[in-house]
Amino acid sequence: PVAPPAPPRPAAAAPAEEIARRRNLAIISHPDAGKTTLTEKLLLYGDAIQQAGMVKARANGRDSTSDFLKMEKERGISISSTCLTFEYNAARVNLMDTPGHADFSEDTYRTLSAADNAVMLVDGGKGLEGQTKKLFGVARRSRLPVFTFVNKLDRPALSPWEVLDEIASEFGLETAVRTFPIGDGERFKGVYAVETDEVWLYERTERGAKAALTKIPYADSAAAIGDDELVAQLAEDREMIQELTPPLDEAALASGAMTSVYFGSAMSDAGVEPFLDEFIQLGSRPAPRPLRVAAGDDPKKLAPDHGDFAGFVFKMQANLDPKHRDCMAYVRIVSGTFEKGMKVTHARTGRSLTLSTATMLFGSDRDGVQEAFPGDVIGLNNPAGGLFQIGDALHTGSKIAFEPIPSFSPEVFGYLRPTEVGASRKSFNKGVDQLLAEGAIQRLSERGNPSPDPLLAAVGELQFEVVVDRMEGEYGVKCAVERVSYTIARWVQPELPMDDAWAAVDAAKKAGALAGAFYAEDVFGRPVLLFRNAFTVERLENDAELGLGLKPWALPPLG
Numbered sequence: 001p002v003a004p005p006a007p008p009r010p011a012a013a014a015p016a017e018e019i020a021r022r023r024n025l026a027i028i029s030h031p032d033a034g035k036t037t038l039t040e041k042l043l044l045y046g047d048a049i050q051q052a053g054m055v056k057a058r059a060n061g062r063d064s065t066s067d068f069l070k071m072e073k074e075r076g077i078s079i080s081s082t083c084l085t086f087e088y089n090a091a092r093v094n095l096m097d098t099p100g101h102a103d104f105s106e107d108t109y110r111t112l113s114a115a116d117n118a119v120m121l122v123d124g125g126k127g128l129e130g131q132t133k134k135l136f137g138v139a140r141r142s143r144l145p146v147f148t149f150v151n152k153l154d155r156p157a158l159s160p161w162e163v164l165d166e167i168a169s170e171f172g173l174e175t176a177v178r179t180f181p182i183g184d185g186e187r188f189k190g191v192y193a194v195e196t197d198e199v200w201l202y203e204r205t206e207r208g209a210k211a212a213l214t215k216i217p218y219a220d221s222a223a224a225i226g227d228d229e230l231v232a233q234l235a236e237d238r239e240m241i242q243e244l245t246p247p248l249d250e251a252a253l254a255s256g257a258m259t260s261v262y263f264g265s266a267m268s269d270a271g272v273e274p275f276l277d278e279f280i281q282l283g284s285r286p287a288p289r290p291l292r293v294a295a296g297d298d299p300k301k302l303a304p305d306h307g308d309f310a311g312f313v314f315k316m317q318a319n320l321d322p323k324h325r326d327c328m329a330y331v332r333i334v335s336g337t338f339e340k341g342m343k344v345t346h347a348r349t350g351r352s353l354t355l356s357t358a359t360m361l362f363g364s365d366r367d368g369v370q371e372a373f374p375g376d377v378i379g380l381n382n383p384a385g386g387l388f389q390i391g392d393a394l395h396t397g398s399k400i401a402f403e404p405i406p407s408f409s410p411e412v413f414g415y416l417r418p419t420e421v422g423a424s425r426k427s428f429n430k431g432v433d434q435l436l437a438e439g440a441i442q443r444l445s446e447r448g449n450p451s452p453d454p455l456l457a458a459v460g461e462l463q464f465e466v467v468v469d470r471m472e473g474e475y476g477v478k479c480a481v482e483r484v485s486y487t488i489a490r491w492v493q494p495e496l497p498m499d500d501a502w503a504a505v506d507a508a509k510k511a512g513a514l515a516g517a518f519y520a521e522d523v524f525g526r527p528v529l530l531f532r533n534a535f536t537v538e539r540l541e542n543d544a545e546l547g548l549g550l551k552p553w554a555l556p557p558l559g
Helices: 016-020 035-045 070-075 102-114 130-141 160-171 228-244 250-255 272-282 425-437 461-475 498-510 534-541
Strands: 022-029 082-088 091-097 118-123 146-151 174-177 179-182 190-193 198-203 212-217 258-263 310-318 327-335 343-346 351-354 359-362 365-368 377-381 393-395 412-418 442-446 455-458 479-483 488-492 518-521 527-531
Touching: 016 022, 022 035, 022 102, 022 130, 022 272, 035 082, 035 091, 035 118, 035 272, 102 130, 102 310, 118 130, 130 146, 130 160, 146 160, 146 272, 160 174, 160 258, 179 198, 179 228, 190 228, 250 258, 258 272, 310 425, 412 425, 412 461, 425 442, 425 461, 455 461, 461 479, 488 498, 488 534, 498 527, 527 534
Parallel strands: 022 091, 022 118, 118 146, 146 258, 174 258, 179 258
Antiparallel strands: 082 091, 179 190, 190 198, 198 212, 310 327, 310 393, 327 377, 343 351, 343 393, 359 365, 359 377, 412 455, 412 479, 442 455, 442 518, 488 527, 518 527
């Protein structure tokens, strides 16, 4: 007789050495600061790829590893978060590439919720830009250490000292200079490494390959630099760094009071390797995660060395494998050891799941994984019916819920409708369910008037374009978004039971206070009011007697 399969092993605490060697980071930047290029060069130096695929590299048919959606490849922009894992100097690095486009800030916010470190990428020719400032605020609220890489020094750039002053004044940060540029534009030679007092000089090689590097002690570097003006400028800059900038304080970096600053050019490789070396040395290891507690209770956190397995879903991605129409949940492991075949509990529903297949992600590629540890990101197929939602916890042992990930307030609204007679309603519904599960767009419905066509709520117009493009390309259904003329959404008493919240709406409606409002409900059945102007919203917010408790976003229910 055939022996029955061995039962899955119980969850166990993660080995301390595996926790200690994990690093993960999310890159934040304004569009076109070079984020995808920096991502690819980090992968190149981590030997995860053999050749950097530049954005829209049509000359030889290559595309970037981190931009894998059709629209990303066509437009040369990042509109989806991806996770890329590689080994470097005995460390395991989980690099989370984030959207640069402002309409997809919410995806970036969720990715930062799963990160332990942030890298702020700044265009050296433009300084701090609007989206960079906004996303830095998100990283600060997440209490992440922030490393700064000032990019594009191979182009005409601002004075490095001007950029440092801007960072200090805009964010109230101390700036610890770790590498400093030697020239800019066509005269850009490389970087000066503060810690080792060395000059790193670069020469271009074959396109996509690593640049040729020469490292020289500063005292011997003048001849190799070969430019008297740059040599004199470096001597002055070196003296100013020593006398005017603070030394690196690891505790201040970890707390977010200081940022370590690196200059370079991702396109020409300059400064990428010294940055990566220091990130491995200084980057935060997997950190404890805040747990969701009742109002008034003391804060609690779950430590990575906790004995039970726990993780949370921070991102959903449909159609990583278009042939199978799958939907992948990205799960950040917080504690314990993941093992293939283990049984876990889905906290929101109490449902028991066997994790028989999990993958380690690399852009759109994935490999099966047998075990994983805190700090890792694994991919799980969303069970039939779309069980997983962003923010869901998976665990062994006692029930837990992590601090929830809020949604951004949508500003554009419209019905998604098929445009061809006879379009497959089954394909339409599946596409809607999978794409909206990703969380970039919220699904609403009109109260008391259910429609087979969903009312979409998004932060920006590009999100609608992406849904329409992907519905046709991935599900074969041509669609259009029929806009409705509302610009503001407010949830009503989202912390109350649904019936109580609707009672507040009905009372305000009866009092004649909601003229012109659109009555919608979210996927949890909670009331959402849509308005055409801010004046009406302000009036309702200032009327305490109505008791609407309007909120620009709502946390998912605890379950």
